[in-house]
Structures are given as structure tokens and as C-alpha cells.
Amino acid sequence: MSIKKTLAVAALASVVAAGAAEARDQIRIVGSSTVYPFATSVAENFGKSTSFKTPVIESTGSGGGFKLFCAGVGEEHPDITNASRAVKKSEIERCAKNGVDKITEVKVGYDGIVLANSKQGKKMEITRKQIFLALAKDVPNAEGKLVPNPNQKWSDVDPSLPDVKIEVLGPPPTSGTRDAFAELALEGGCKQFPDIKAMKKTDKKKYKAVCHSVREDGAYIDAGENDNLIIQKLNANPDAFGVFGFSFLDQNSDSVQGSLIDGKSPEFELIADGSYPVSRPLFFYVKNAHIGQVPGMLEYLAEFTADKAWGDEGYLTDKGLIPMPQEERAKYKAAVEALGAGM
């Protein structure tokens, strides 16, 4: 009995002792699920080619990432947050309130958002205006008055589009991809109506509500955050379209095809030169106060900003990242190097 007792006490003691926090020796990164595949790639290469531990990366979404990132300075808070949009003013304020007053923005590259369907279906050519008319909650009718979206088939929007029911699978409202799609595709089409554009000056709130609201009558279907699931559903239903990031189109080019938007197809080159209209920049944000405190920060940043990673032929392009032009890369690389010089 006494041996058993000592064993039990020892086990309990070790558990409790292990529970106490100890100095962190690896980088912690949170944030956008769109940047996650790129950040994990860099982290893995960094872990393999240096003596530092591989950073731990959580995919929390851009908003969730800032929430954790801005919670404070210290080893229990993350060092870097990834974002598929620029930081908001409210988030900067939140950061500052918690003592995170110095953060450095690094743009990573671009991501295209595609509207795609199964290869068994016909490739579609569509404009942003038509996307708005097909997917917005309220659209202007012939007299220019806003009415609940009456379009049931693509051909109701424009006779040149296919005569099939509008069925679009896309990410839910919590997703950064959905935000970007609303901003770039829907709003892009929405402001081509002069009446609505004029509204921007007079009633900004209403303008945003009109341009960013996605219809809720079943034509747009929330398919969850899992883009692979959307692709599976597209294969099962050749009439349906899906909204997701370019990297998924790139990896599944054998089964799905991207629609041409405003005459541009979602190809690497066209997204890179900015002519494909639905693309957005990706970022990560570094907590300056942690540089020098957490081992390997500068080296990780150097790995990310090296040409072999984010360059035109870097390994991140294999993962579907659209790189920035040379000058822009040089600018952000210099900013990162300046962080090291400040130490």
C-alpha cells in the first residue's frame, strides 16, 4: 500500500509542477486561416533549417488572431498574428490599451478569391456587376428602386449567362474570405450603379448595407470554413458554384474551374499583376516588444522575407501565394531588418 501511495503522490506532484508556466522557447503565431498554409510552410522550413524549435501556429481567423495578439505583452501572449485584411483602427486601440503599442505590419503577398464550378459544367464568364445582381440581398429594379433580389436563374441576371438556378456555396459570415468577397466582388459590382454610388456620400451606412449584404433566400449557401468540402460538393453538383481562395483552385485544377470575372480568368499571372479584380493582400503583424525576448523571432522573419520563400519562385508560390512585386518585397524586408537593427 505504501508504495502505491508514494507513486500516486509523486504522479500528482509532477502533474502540478508541470502545470506551472516556464519560459517559452518557441514562437507562437495566431490568426487568419488564409495565411495559415503559408505561415506553416515557413515555420516548418525554419524549424528544419535552424536550431530553433518549430513555431506553433493556430488558425483562429483574422479577428480572433487580433483579439489574442492584442491581449498584452508577455510570454503567455502570441508573438505574431496573421491577417487576411489590414488591421482595423479599433484593433490598434485595443492593442494600445493592453500595452501593445508597437506593432510592425508585413505584407506577405496576394490571394485571389475565385468563383468556380465543376469541370463537368460549363465555364462561366461573368462581370462583378452580374455577381452583385445574382448574390446581393437587395438589387435595383428597372426603375432603379431597391427590391429583394428576384433573380432565380443566372439567365435572369443576364441572358448571356447559363439557364440554371443560382446556387453558390461559400464561406460563412465569420470568414475573412467572405468579407473580402463582399468587399471586392459585390461592392465592386454594386458601385457600378450610379444611384448606389451616390448613396456612398449621403448615407454611407446604407451604402455598405446594400453593397455587402448577401442574399439569404437559399441561393447563397453557407458551406462552412472547410474549402475542401465546397470542392467536394461542386463535384457532386455540376450546376453549383463555389467561392474560395485561389490556392484551393490551384490544387484542385483537375476537378474545378474558375470563372472569368470581368474577362480575366483567375490565373497566377493575372492575380499577380493585379488585373484579376477579386484579389486581396495578406499580412502578418509582429509584436515589437517580443523581439529579443522570444528566441528565433528575427530568424523566422528573415526566413519569411527571403526570396526563396516569398519570392517569384519561392516555395510559398507552390502553396498558392501570389507574390508581391520586387520593390514592394524590398520595402517590407527592409522594415523587418530594421526591427533587428533596433535591438
Added chain:
Amino acid sequence: MTELKESMQKAQARLKKRHAAETRFKAFGIGALVFAFLCVVMLFSSIISNGYTGFRQSYMKIDITFDESVIDPQGKRDFDTLNRADYGKIVKQSLYDFFPDVKKRGDKRTLSNLVSSNAAYTLRDMVVADPSLIGTSQSVWVMASDEVDMLIKNVFKREDDESTRPITNKEIAWVEKYESENRIETRFNTNFFTAGDSREPEQAGIRGALMGSALTMLITLALSFPCGVMAAIYLEEFAPKNKFTHIVEVNINNLAAVPSIVFGLLGLAIFLNIFGMPRSAPVAGGFVLALMTLPTIIIASRAALKSIPPSIMEAAIGVGASKMQAVFHHQLPLALPGILTGTIIGMAQALGETAPLLMIGMVAFIADVPGWINDPATVLPVQVYLWADSPERAFVEKTSAAIMVLLGFLITMNALAVLLRKKLERRW
């Protein structure tokens, strides 16, 4: 007489009806069984047919020249130089030499993607282990990239139109040249069991998640089993029957039905924010899952204790044992098989949980294999989820393979419990 005959006939008709009802009921039972069986067969066949290829991996034999001017130009032969040298360049050079007529930049780049980026690390490990290799030429088996692997496994089909598959005709021609010289083979994927997570499907392994699950379960068991059994014994045998214990009992039953995410939030607030446990660590995960498993164990243990005939306790007390002796020497050993069953059900539930771990940061990309309970770790179901969410096609088979490993873990755990139960079971 006629009366008797009539009632006989009536009885016979009723009997027939009753038999018919019984046959129907049997048929329904068999139908339910067949349906359940078909569901299981469907589940397993889909997982196995998707996943069995995940245990195999294509390798390519390439001719490597360990060029001294690339690896160690100054001839220092120290660990740091050897460890940091650009082995990727040597791998690329080998491929370029094999296809001397590939000249264009873009083509060269595609060509160098035939082998996994892991190849460079294979060479590094070779050279670090044996620096005398420098300057020699060797044939080395290295991992093929995931795309080549998918081609070899016929997931990307050669007969399909070029535009409908992610690998081009040119790449296929290159691969076929290697094939014609018997330089490609598929082997058992040991890497899958020895490596941690990776963003490259061919290099991704389950070891990290397996260790994470094992460590987390260890903590969960170490906490919830003793606590659960103690609580059950106290409530069943020693606690006074009053309003207070009644409320405790009702609440334990309620707790068993609380959604698991709630325990995650609790864990974040208490274990991480108040006790300062490390984020993403099995110790925090184990604590959270222990909370979740406790009610299951308490309820099952109480039922097991209750099922022991009171005569055994009475006899023990009758010959002068104290109540504690009677419980620990007689009642508890007899109840152990039942308690173990309950524990295993609770543990199996905990093994499959992801929701509570989300809040404490265990749903994350963690490449290093955890060594102990405070290293960052993830668990098997989380690994399944992360791979299912990755864009690369080759992760589909890895996902199913990981599910098989998870099921294997579960079956091992159950088998252990059955074994223990068999050993401890006593009849009276």
C-alpha cells in the same frame, strides 16, 4: 363439443397472430442489425479504401555527387558547416544532370519539384553522420514529391486529359524515364509513424499527434480515475443521505450531459488564465478532458459498487472489518471490472474530443514531436481535422490513414480494458 372446437379455433387463430407478430419482430431486429452492419461496413470500407495508400510512399533513386565545393568549400568538416550547407542545390543538380536537355528556367523549376524537399534533409543527415561521403558519388533513395506520389498511386490518372490533372505531360515523361530505369518504388511509409506534422503531405507524420494523445490521456487518466472512484465510493458508502448530497448527485448527472466546448472555455479561464498553465500543452488538455470524463466515471463506478451484493459487505463487517476495510478489501476489487468499463467509455470519449481543445490552443500546427506534458502538442482527432482542411490532394489519403491510426489507438485501449476486466472478474 362444438363450443370446445370453436374456442380451439379461436385460440389457434390467436396463436397464429402471436407467432406472426413474433416473426415480424424478429425480422425487424434482423433488419436493424443488417442496417447497422452495413453502416459500419460502409464507414470502414470508405476509410480504408481512401487511406490504405497513405501507409505507402513512393521513393526515387537519384545519383548524387557530394560536391565538396558546395557542402564544405573550406574543408573545415565541422558540424555547423555540414549542417547548414545547401543540399537542395545538390539534389537539383542531380536532376538536371539526369535530364541534360532541360534548359528553360521554368522547366528546371518544375523538374526540381519531382523530389520532396525532404531529400535535402536526407542528404544532410547522411553527410553529418558520415563526412567521408563528401567528394563521392552515390545513388540515394529519396522521397518523391506528393504529386509524383499521387501519379504513382494512380490518383492522378495518366490517361486523363492534361488540363484535367494537376501534373503535366512533361512531368509524367520525366517520371516515366525514372520508372523505366527502375528508379521508383513504393515502400512502407515509416516516415508516417516517425515524423511530426508537416505542410508537405509526403513528409507529414502522425507521431506528434499520437504522442500528444498518449500524454493527454495519461494526464486525464491520472486525474479522473482516482478522483472519480474516490468520489463514487464516498457518495455510495460513506456520505450521509441528506439534501446536500442529493443536490451533488443530481448535478453530477447533469454534468455528464454538458457540451464539451463548455469545458474548453472553463479550462481557458481557470487552467490557463488563473493557474498559468502553458497554452497548447497536453497538461492543460488533460486537465480539461479529466473534468469532462469525471462524471462518466463517477456514475459508472457508483453503479458498479451498487451491483455488489450487500451480503459481502455485511459478512466482512460481521467478522470485524472496519467499513473502510470492507470497502477496499472486498467491495472495490469486485466492482473494479464495472468501474474499468466506465473509465474506458469516458476515456474513449475524451480521446475523440476536439472542441474543448480548441479553446486551449491544441488545435494548431505543431511540427515538433512533444517529449513531455508541457511541450506544445496536438491530438489525433485534431490532426485528422487539420489534414482534412488542407488543400493538397495527397492529404486526403493521410486523413483516412490518420483515422485508421485513431481507431487503432481506440481498439488497443478497449482491448486493454477487456483484458484487465477478464483478469479481475470474480464470480461468487
